[in-house]
Amino acid sequence: MKTTDKQLNRNYWIQKTISSVLKLSLEPISLQKQLEQTLAMILSIPWLSIESKGCIFLVDEHRHVLHLVAQQGLPDTLLHSCSKIPFGYCLCGQAALTKKVVYAKCLTKLHTVHYDGMLEHGHYCIPVMNGKKLLGVINTYIVHGHKRDKTEIDFLTAVANALAGVIERKRAEEALRKAKDELEVTVENLKLSLEPISLKEQMRRTLALILSIPWLSLEAKGCIFHVGADGKSLKMIAHQGISDFLITTCRKIEFGQCLCGRAAENREIIFADRMDDRHEIQYEGIKDHGHYCTPIMFGKELLGVINLYVTKGHKSNKTEKDFILSIANTLAGVIKRKQAEESLQKAKGELEIIVRKRTSRIRQLHRQNKLILDAVAEGICGVNAQGKITFINPAAMDITGYDADELIGRSFHNVLHKRENVTPFHPQKKCPVKISIEHGDTISIINEVFWKKDGTSLPVEYESTPIWEKNKIVGGVVTFRDITLRQQAEDQVRQSLEMLNSALHSTVDALSMTSEIRDPYTAGHQKMVAHLACAIARRMGLRQEKIEGIKVAALLHDLGKIYVPAEFLSKPGDLTAIEHDLLKTHPTVGYEILKNIEFPWPIGEIVLQHHENIDGSGYPRGLTGDEILLEARIIRVADTTEAMASHRPYRPSLGIDRALEEITEHKGTSYDPDVVDACLQLVAEKQDLFTAPGGSD
Template identity: 35%
Template sequence: MNKPNDEQGWHMEHPLSVLIVEDSDSDAELMVRQLRQAGIEFTHERVDTAAAMSAALKNRAWNVVLSDYRLPSFNAGEALAMVRDSGLDIPFIVVSGVIEESKAVELMRSGAHDYLMKSNLSRLAPAVKRELAEAHERHEHRVAQKELRLRVLENEKVQAALRAALEEQRESAAQIRRLNTAYATLSQTNEAIVRMGNREELFDRICRIAVDTGGYLGAWIGLLDDDGKTLAPVARAGSLDDYVASLRISADPGDAAGRGPAATAVREGKPCYSNDFLNDPSTAPWHEQARAFGFRSAAALPLTRRNFVVGTLCLYAAETGVFDGQTRDLLVEMARDVSFALENFDREALRRQAESDMRESERLFRSVVEQNIAAIFMIDDGRIVFANPRTSEILGYTPGELNGRIALELVAEADREDVGRMLQAVASGQVKVIERNISGLHKDGSLVDIGARATLAILDNKPMILAVAQDIGERKKAQEEIQRYVSRLEQAMMTTVEAVSTMVELRDPYTAGHERRVGELAAALGSEMGLPEETITGLSMTGYVHDIGKISIPAEILSKPGRLTAIEYELVKNHSRSGYDILKSVEFPWPLAEIILQHHERMDGSGYPQQLKGEQIILEARIMAVADVVESMASHRPYRPALGLDKALEEIEKNSGRLYDPQVADACLRLFRQRSYRIPD
């Protein structure tokens, strides 16, 4: 239904809507013809009763009404009253065959705009055009008067609003300047975190950034002493050096020196602000110094390491009220980033220790190799590139004589072809290990019965064959030596993987233990499915690092207690690809990177990030998906309490075959319901 015309003016270039109040089709057609001959574009409707006219006025917008004076059931006066009662200001022109002049004058006084005789319809088009133009002028005049009244009535309100808007604009501009400064400070802090190599350099740089970029009078970082009773400044910048040097801050709330912002932030583990320092009772011990050094507000933000408060970052400003809501949020983020950097330094120390341990392990390996009772060779492209001294005792050649020699020349003719195929299979990766007894060829031409074992190893990032040969009688002892070395390597690798897992948990403390539990559950599922021991070990190892990609997600998103926004959820979903990118170039005997990339894929293609389906998803990733879902649903999360094991198993059972591999789902249900498996603490 169209809304009736109200205050809108019409221009002649638009098609008009003409309402004709006439009981004669022929008379109405004459009017229509006159208007069309005058070049007026229009649509029209003819009505001949009051009810029809009332409906027409409600259902459509009209620009002009042409009305006969007398109709069988009503007349032009009644039609005019209906137009007037509807509130429309549109031309009403009476077109009649016979009308007394007094009646016509009465209609004009009642609001009709013109009248003309049907015998003189040549006047119709000019009258319509004239009245439409006058109606438009009346409309414009009313609009102008209305606007003038509004201006007069609202002048004081507008002025007041303008004053308020200007004040708000000034406040907003000041806030924007503060936020821009805070953002720049945060950005430079993050750059410093990336570039600084140690804690001392980082602390000095952060204090300098707070003063030079943040515009604060002073900044200092303090750390708790070993007994946790005193907070001592370790870095500072700005014009408050003498003030900071004089500080004695206690962690004891019973001590007046322990009730200020810095000690409160450390003790309570949350930011403490004093936006009116001189009128804050808790800062009374430092009021005199604040007046002397010119600061009027202060902020103290706790610094943490491994979820324990270890110190504080303190900032001082010359104005009151500086630390408002959004500025506080950015400063909290800055403190979190610094805390994360402290944990990074710890992790870097662990990494360096791991590297040192690895170098020591390599030294021990070389010592073991050189002093081993077995002959040990490294073979590259079929030639010996390393041999230990034991080769002289077993085969008669010194290591120098063997360097560059074709390895198969040390094998008796009868075994040479067979051994060559085996070495090629190892070099190509078709088999990982070969082990057999062969006849070796001594330097003096005699045959030596030896036990030989060959596998692929990485030396200087290049794959080579590691071959061990020994007298059959000494074989067991040599194997034990090698096994001890392999165990050390495996332990070193496991230690590294656990360190990586710990690093992820530090970013997301609310899911601490999640990766370990997922790894153990995945290994249990692999065992229940009868998979090889090597695959089961790979599942356990992958579990420890399957969420390593979360280190690319801001910590505040990982620990957010409420529902994630769409953008935050997309960031979280990217963690599987980030984890893949981190580990794809690392050499493992298992497809760790692929498992991490695919562990959120689902059998029906509804997962991410590649929307793989069915057998496109590797088996280990299908197992990891079930283990991850069960452990996650059974455990507490920042955004919800634990749903419980029963709910988790119900999810797996309900979506077996659609989301989850049915064989893996069946193994999971057997494991818990028949084997009474329990998720480890």
């Protein structure tokens, strides 16, 4: 009975301890605090034959070393000696190396760590395992001579297994939080790059953002430099928390001077855990500290340096370096964007001037046309129910060349409207004036021919209105005007429109070439996409006006890539997540460039939507179905087909057959079914889907 009670008591403590460990994993405390509390629970179990001291190590996978992270009751000598334990060294190192429980009832030759006055004791060293992966070691002290107890080992192993889950969960949470912070900083920087603020203000906000991230072991101060006009020095453009002395002294740093100058000269990140000989700029009373000095690189071009402060003795780690390098890469894009903005703003201004001038000219021609038409008096003829002229005003006589007595009583149709053996010939039964009187409808004809007394034709616009009297049609009024001047004006407008269209397409071609020049591997891509998109649109029966808008949007759909670093576009391997996120901003950037330009079509919106998918899985807004403009859906299919059929730096051409498999497989999810069907019909008819760069539609 006593044995049963004892076993029940042990089971109770096992369940209670493991439950407490699992609850700890849900608390908002650091991993170190969780490990310290877990160790305290283990050492407080009354039936365990262990002393009230011990420690927990975590593994440094890259160096095969155990790091002491939690302890209770250890003397200072051991805290120093056991801060780092290589695999295989002492009992804990043996447990790490073999991934098995190490038991010692007394001090043996395996107990490598000794100090004067150390009392005899033994150990249970329990590896903390997640499957086959070693996460750490739990080290407990036992009384000298204590015999190995399977129940105790099973209990400690169960706790170690529960602790493995806690460690993995906490590390996953920290990794997720760091990734989230990294993404937020990147997105915030990209947002800043689109704001109408100076480069200096952008750098100031970015620096504040970096220094606010809690998991980065940084002091709340730092600065950002950009390369001076001489190309041989750095100029401070933003700072936070540094002394007035440093603001003045470090306003300009020569390449090779101090840590920042060395980072600029060597084009590589420099880390220092304290002030050493490289830290040339000092002043009386300066507090010892370290630095991350990170060059801002755009390809092989140096744009500046980020200088961040760390506390003395800080240990550099890969996560921090990778994060800071990621921020530096984003800043490189921001700086280059500002430079590109100047040239782009110039091109945009020139385009707007052309559009304004042509639009003003067209409006002027319309106003002139209206003035001309208003100045010309209209001809008015009254006719009876039989269509014979009963009245004619002076303007009508001037227009036709007839006197009133030559027209009154004669058939309007026979005298003014028809001519035998002349094209066009209008039989009386089809005469609009006769039809108007017979049916009681007002009929307007905007372009027809009347015949003058001298036998010449006269282009006219006229309207026939029936005259009612006591619910009976008794005749009609024909109002007409000479449209010779209007036709001439329309010819001028047509010519101006053709000139405007030519100028517009020349400018669109120039903007299209701007983005393609930066990426030689995809040169001609936008023109070939435009050719295929127009062919699909024609197959779908779209109006020529809409097809023309599709062509312009397709030629500009990748314009936003001028803000994407060129090395990302021509990178031979896969893009990183951050690089891919930056690439995915190109529809939004293209929209920001184009949205205020007065095109006859919604070019900016089409460019913004050309990576949206029918099922909402696209970007940047996750639109679905008819929320996406038809023009954007057409360009989506054409863009995918051309890209997969063409060579890219990160892969050879997949061929047109593979491209068609892609759009067929994702028809109705990523791609509009009607658009895919039209594209497949073009292939079935063996039409040439693409033209060589420089071709036209």
